[in-house]
Amino acid sequence: MTHMRNFCNFVSMIEHYSSRIQNAIQRELFKATQSIKLAVAWFTNDLLFQPLLLKLAQGVSVEVILNDDVINRTGENSLDFSVFVQNGGILRWNSSDRLMHDKFCIIDDEIVIFGSYNWTFKAEFNEESITIAKNERSTLDFYQKKFSKLSLRYSSEEQEINQRQFSQERANGCEQERSLQASKFVPYHSLNFYDHLELPTAVPDEIRYYFAWVGEWNYRKYYILDEISFLPIKGIQFEEYCLIKRDNQKRNIWIKVDGKWGLYNIPHSEFVIKPQYESVSPGRYDQNTMFAVKKSGFMGVVDGNGRECIPCVYSKAYVCTESWIELEKKGKKGIWSNGRMVFECKYDELWTDGELPSKLNGKFGLVHGSKVILPFEYDEIKYIEPFGIKIHYMRKNGKWGGHLTADLHRKEKFVPCEYYSKDEVDKLLDW
Helix, strand or coil: CHHHHHHHHCCCEEEEECCCHHHHHHHHHHHCCCEEEEEECCECCHHHHHHHHHHHHCCCEEEEEEECCHHHHCCCCCCCHHHHHHCCCEEEEECCCCCCCCEEEEECCCEEEEECCCECCHHHHCCCCEEEEECCHHHHHHHHHHHHHHHHHHCCHHHHHHHHHHHHHHHCCCHHHHHHHHHCCCCCCCCCEEEEEECCCCCCCCCEEEEEEECCHHHCEEEEECCCCCCECCCCCECEEECCCCCCCCCEEEEEECCEEEEEECCCCEEEEEEEECEEEECCCCCCCEEEEEECCEEEEEECCCCEEEEEEECEEEEEECCEEEEEECCEEEEEECCEEEEEEEECECCCECCCCEEECCEEEEEECCEEEEEEEECEEEEECHHHCEEEEEEECCEEEEEEEECCCCEEEEEEEEECCHHHHHHHHCC
8 A cells, every 4th residue: 555655646657768877876875764675686785875874874775685796795896794794784686597587676676677777887887777667566576576586596594694693782772872883984974865956958968966964963064065975075074155146167066064154165175265154145136246245243255266345344245147246345335347336335225226216315316227317416316217218306496307217118317406396398398
């Protein structure tokens, strides 16, 4: 009934791989939460072996069936399967004269990996292929039955003794000791999360980042994982990260270490900017390359390459786009655009949409983009938009004027402040 429920809730999926096969297998192994069943002719790839040890430390049931031959037992690249068995793994050897040439893995009784690929280092450089079937009933049933037959055929007295010994140790409360023992062979004490993030297709030469975290949710620490081995990049552990989503061929990433943010370069495993910022905020646009940063309580802006575009001397910095940043200093507002200050921080109010009035030294004006449409000389500006027409009424020295723009008809009119009522202005604007 459990399988039936799983298949009803999840859509089946078939994936095929002829390159980066090791990575594809690793991803599925790290996701295992209940069981891993592997039958493979030859197994010498330590980068696929370590995830099995890790999963044993997490309490996942792992069973492996191998050929009992020189390659697996005593070859130059053979693995220490005694560690696997000592930590609770179930291992069966094919000691018969009949070669077992199967190559498949069942994960959580839902996912099946099968194909020509042996779990060896050499296989990664051969012309190989695998298929990953997820929640596909007929495929799962076939390989479940196949694994059961192999398990019965290759079970041994030695294995039964190991299983009984491990069961007895579990009964005696040795689970924690075994978990710690297994952890010595992997870089995590537990792996609570595994995922990969793929950046948008707009990024040249698709860039991927792989992360893992350790510890409880509220106290977790992240690792950046090497995209080939899936082992942590040496010497870096952090609390949070912030991705750079465009023009990032240098492979930089913002990370938070001991409460401070810095810019870290992944290929060189070094900081471009050492952790020093209290906060890092990406722009509100999708392809963010500019970041508002806070240092010693003041805001500035740094780009994804580590160049300080705006020094940390402002009370507020808000990245609208990579070329348009709103700033505030001592309660006054300004705008930075395309490498220069378009409006210095001296405005009481600053709206650049061409609709709402801005304010400077107690006088009102109108700004559209980086241009001043109406000078800052009016006592009042009121805005209305009837029938798609934009109208601003300006009051100066007690008299009214008006400014009309109609984008649809490319119409524009200006009436100076010489009239006592807005009705007079309306007649002259003729809207």
